[in-house]
Amino acid sequence: MAILKTNQLTKQFGDFKALDGVNIEVNEGEVYGFIGPNGAGKSTTIRVLLGVLKASSGEATIFGQDVWKDAVAIHKRIAYVPGDVNLWPNLTGGEVIDLFVKLRGGNNQSRREELIKKFDLDPTKKCRTYSKGNRQKVALIAAFSSDADLYILDEPTSGLDPLMERVFQESVIDLKREGKSILLSSHILSEVEKLCDRVGIIRQGHIIESGTLHELRHLTRTHLLVETKQPITSLEGMKGVHDIEESEKGLSIQVDSEELDQVLQHISQFGVVKLESAPPTLEDLFMRHYESTGAGGAS
Amino acid sequence: MANPLFNQTWKLSRFILRRDRFKLPIWLLSLTGITILIAESFTGLYPTDESRESIAQTMVNPAMTAMVGPGYGLDNYTIGAMMAHQMLLFTAITVAIMSILIVANHTRADEEDGNLEMIRALPTGRLSNLSATIVVLLGVNVVLAMASGLGLYALGIESMDLQGSLLYGAALGATGFFFTSVTALFAQLSESSRGTIGLSFTVLGVAYFLRAIGDVSNEAFSWASPLGWILGTEVYVNNYWWPIVLTCGVSVLFILIALYLSSIRDLGAGFLPSKPGKKNASPFLQSPLGLALRLQRTGLISWAVGMVFLGVSYGSVFGDLDSFFNDMEVMEEFLSPVAGVSITEQFTAKLMSIISMICTIPALMVLFKLKGEEKKNRVEHLLGRAVSRTRLLGSYFVISLITGFVMLSLAALGLGSVALSVMDSSMSLGTFYSSAMVYMPAMAVMIGIAALLVGFLPNITGFTWLYLGYSFFVVYLGGMFQFEEWVGNMSPFAHVPQLPVQEMEWGSTSALIVIAVALIVAGFAGYNKRDIQG
Numbered sequence: 001m002a003i004l005k006t007n008q009l010t011k012q013f014g015d016f017k018a019l020d021g022v023n024i025e026v027n028e029g030e031v032y033g034f035i036g037p038n039g040a041g042k043s044t045t046i047r048v049l050l051g052v053l054k055a056s057s058g059e060a061t062i063f064g065q066d067v068w069k070d071a072v073a074i075h076k077r078i079a080y081v082p083g084d085v086n087l088w089p090n091l092t093g094g095e096v097i098d099l100f101v102k103l104r105g106g107n108n109q110s111r112r113e114e115l116i117k118k119f120d121l122d123p124t125k126k127c128r129t130y131s132k133g134n135r136q137k138v139a140l141i142a143a144f145s146s147d148a149d150l151y152i153l154d155e156p157t158s159g160l161d162p163l164m165e166r167v168f169q170e171s172v173i174d175l176k177r178e179g180k181s182i183l184l185s186s187h188i189l190s191e192v193e194k195l196c197d198r199v200g201i202i203r204q205g206h207i208i209e210s211g212t213l214h215e216l217r218h219l220t221r222t223h224l225l226v227e228t229k230q231p232i233t234s235l236e237g238m239k240g241v242h243d244i245e246e247s248e249k250g251l252s253i254q255v256d257s258e259e260l261d262q263v264l265q266h267i268s269q270f271g272v273v274k275l276e277s278a279p280p281t282l283e284d285l286f287m288r289h290y291e292s293t294g295a296g297g298a299s
Numbered sequence: 300m301a302n303p304l305f306n307q308t309w310k311l312s313r314f315i316l317r318r319d320r321f322k323l324p325i326w327l328l329s330l331t332g333i334t335i336l337i338a339e340s341f342t343g344l345y346p347t348d349e350s351r352e353s354i355a356q357t358m359v360n361p362a363m364t365a366m367v368g369p370g371y372g373l374d375n376y377t378i379g380a381m382m383a384h385q386m387l388l389f390t391a392i393t394v395a396i397m398s399i400l401i402v403a404n405h406t407r408a409d410e411e412d413g414n415l416e417m418i419r420a421l422p423t424g425r426l427s428n429l430s431a432t433i434v435v436l437l438g439v440n441v442v443l444a445m446a447s448g449l450g451l452y453a454l455g456i457e458s459m460d461l462q463g464s465l466l467y468g469a470a471l472g473a474t475g476f477f478f479t480s481v482t483a484l485f486a487q488l489s490e491s492s493r494g495t496i497g498l499s500f501t502v503l504g505v506a507y508f509l510r511a512i513g514d515v516s517n518e519a520f521s522w523a524s525p526l527g528w529i530l531g532t533e534v535y536v537n538n539y540w541w542p543i544v545l546t547c548g549v550s551v552l553f554i555l556i557a558l559y560l561s562s563i564r565d566l567g568a569g570f571l572p573s574k575p576g577k578k579n580a581s582p583f584l585q586s587p588l589g590l591a592l593r594l595q596r597t598g599l600i601s602w603a604v605g606m607v608f609l610g611v612s613y614g615s616v617f618g619d620l621d622s623f624f625n626d627m628e629v630m631e632e633f634l635s636p637v638a639g640v641s642i643t644e645q646f647t648a649k650l651m652s653i654i655s656m657i658c659t660i661p662a663l664m665v666l667f668k669l670k671g672e673e674k675k676n677r678v679e680h681l682l683g684r685a686v687s688r689t690r691l692l693g694s695y696f697v698i699s700l701i702t703g704f705v706m707l708s709l710a711a712l713g714l715g716s717v718a719l720s721v722m723d724s725s726m727s728l729g730t731f732y733s734s735a736m737v738y739m740p741a742m743a744v745m746i747g748i749a750a751l752l753v754g755f756l757p758n759i760t761g762f763t764w765l766y767l768g769y770s771f772f773v774v775y776l777g778g779m780f781q782f783e784e785w786v787g788n789m790s791p792f793a794h795v796p797q798l799p800v801q802e803m804e805w806g807s808t809s810a811l812i813v814i815a816v817a818l819i820v821a822g823f824a825g826y827n828k829r830d831i832q833g
Contacts, residue, residue: 050683052831072687080683086676088594091584098580099590103684124575139680 033196087127094123100142132159229271306424311431362615372536377458379535408492444472480553490569610713618721655738662703711735734798740811747818754825
């Protein structure tokens with residue numbers, strides 16, 4: 001069942017079209033990875049979903065309710081962490097966490113303490129003295145200690161160190177286990193890969209690819225490292241073979257997933273000594289789309 | 300400076316001068332400029348001995364003494380004596396503020412931001428930055444002393460001789476130097492620049508009040524205050540130099556202590572323990588209203604103190620209003636006499652229009668804080684949770700309205716109670732209070748305009764200030780410039796019945812209330828419709 005759904009969501013700032021027909025769908029109990037380069041429209045989408053910006057056209061619903069008209073009712077059931085956490089310099093972290101939790105409604109003191117310990121935050125310090133990572137921790141602790149149905153996290157780990165990133169990932173996995181739904185916007189691909197069931201890639205206000213990681217991998221290439229008894233010939237001309245590189249370790253090639261069978265049959269003729277294959281990473285996937293942006297034209 | 304602790308002090312001094320190449324000249328020019336201009340204007344305002352005599356009489360009351368210090372030479376109230384009495388203390392306080400801000404900026408603030416770490420990693424001495432700051436401030440205060448001293452002397456006013464003028468300048472410079480040393484010391488003790496500035500301002504505030512208490516009761520208190528020493532010079536009357544020497548001596552002592560402390564402490568550390576903040580939010584701080592109040596707490600308290608101060612200071616001149624107005628022709632244009640109404644009542648009515656406009660300032664600031672929060676991306680935290688826009692704007696609106704009401708009440712009651720204590724009149728405190736409260740609808744119109752702009756056009760909220768400035772101009776100075784009637788009528792403050800001179804007028808008052816309500820309702824509607832920026 002879709003908990004969050006947008007249909008042809010468009011947002012215009014003057015002449016600039018920040019979102020151009022965005023369709024995303026987050027199902028119950030699912031972690032949805034929302035990825036894309038900076039300025040692609042991730043945060044704008046999220047801010048429309050929060051009812052902070054008003055969509056120029058299209059529909060967006062959360063729990064079946066309109067994100068603009070029923071914002072307050074929706075917000076009672078969601079928790080949000082902004083990408084750029086700005087806090088009040090003269091309040092302490094502890095005060096801000098309490099305020100946030102209270103404003104949502106509900107109060108879970110033991111969870112709060114547990115999270116403060118896990119994220120290693122000193123709640124008695126004024127927000128003025130916090131680094132970006134610590135401000136993010138404040139927002140994360142406030143979000144995770146509230147009992148929400150949907151968590152909207154906008155690049156939540158951009159300021160965290162690797163240890164804290166891990167704590168974050170554990171917390172997300174805990175939530176997932178409890179059957180919560182999560183919209184995770186990120187450009188840290190390894191994180192999305194680890195946590196998300198489905199991903200949507202946004203670029204220039206368009207969703208250019210979406211589906212489960214499994215489905216998307218289909219669209220991409222497998223990396224092969226081979227060593228053969230005889231040198232492999234006539235590989236260059238083969239369909240679906242890219243980026244051939246010779247190295248001391250052997251021959252490194254990228255193969256389109258649908259051509260894998262053909263390529264392997266060809267290679268085996270030369271007497272395989274060693275064969276390593278690596279699944280395509282989200283990074284490859286992302287880069288492929290990203291590079292076509294660099295080339296200029298829309299893909 | 301051969302001592303390695305002070306290595307490169309001169310270079311760092313030049314670096315500070317370079318960084319503050321605009322700030323320092325602006326401070327110096329405005330301080331000396333205002334000093335000289337005021338002295339010059341006194342000669343025009345009070346040209347005769349008699350006019351000065353009568354103003355001297357109005358100055359002799361405890362409220363005035365507490366505010367500006369004891370008057371010397373009141374029996375022969377020359378322009379010079381007047382200058383030293385009415386201007387010296389407040390100019391000195393401004394110089395102190397300048398010194399505090401600049402010193403804190405170059406010592407603890409730089410340390411906190413990590414700039415000092417880079418400087419210290421270069422071949423500079425451990426004390427170089429602190430000593431360079433002190434050297435620069437010493438120079439600034441010497442320049443200030445010389446410029447204002449010579450400037451005053453250059454006016455060629457008879458009662459302002461060379462010695463007195465130089466002493467006047469020296470008194471300003473010494474105050475600046477004293478607060479340089481105080482701030483330098485606190486920069487070592489406190490761990491943060493806010494702490495440094497806060498503690499230094501506390502010393503300034505305590506010095507002011509200690510002197511105020513001392514001047515009206517026991518002189519011993521005044522001599523415990525550095526500002527008391529400054530006034531003790533009795534400039535242009537007796538010209539005592541020894542308080543300047545005393546002030547500078549104590550300053551040097553503080554500087555030595557500061558340098559010593561700086562030499563033995565770690566970078567980034569302080570001597571005062573920084574107390575940990577609250578771990579949990581109080582029950583009060585758990586709603587948008589509580590948050591809005593908490594964020595503006597310090598500002599609101601300062602305004603409240605300021606408004607009481609404003610009321611009290613205006614109230615203190617009520618005792619001698621008649622002689623004040625009879626001797627000054629310019630005042631007659633300002634207040635045209637009306638038959639059957641006392642000058643006191645007329646002055647009250649005029650004053651309340653001004654006070655109400657001043658009290659509008661904090662009320663507007665409260666509402667505009669919401670816009671500031673939006674710009675800083677903090678409104679999202681609230682609207683992203685179960686807080687509706689109406690509730691958010693409503694919180695700020697309610698605080699704004701209450702702020703206006705409380706400020707106006709404080710100023711009116713402060714004014715009324717002091718005025719009644721210094722004059723014999725049939726007026727009651729209620730008269731003062733109602734003549735102020737009648738301005739609440741006009742203030743609500745201003746708040747309504749602010750709400751409308753926050754709701755629809757948050758980028759041009761500055762227009763409200765312009766409009767308030769316009770109102771101030773046409774209502775306050777309208778009588779002097781003889782504007783056309785419609786010019787004045789453009790301001791809501793012009794449609795308020797001038798109690799106690801005029802009768803209460805419910806028609807215009809109700810009209811103002813209706814306009815205010817309409818503006819506010821529209822503002823809320825707009826805020827519910829627009830994109831939140833950030």
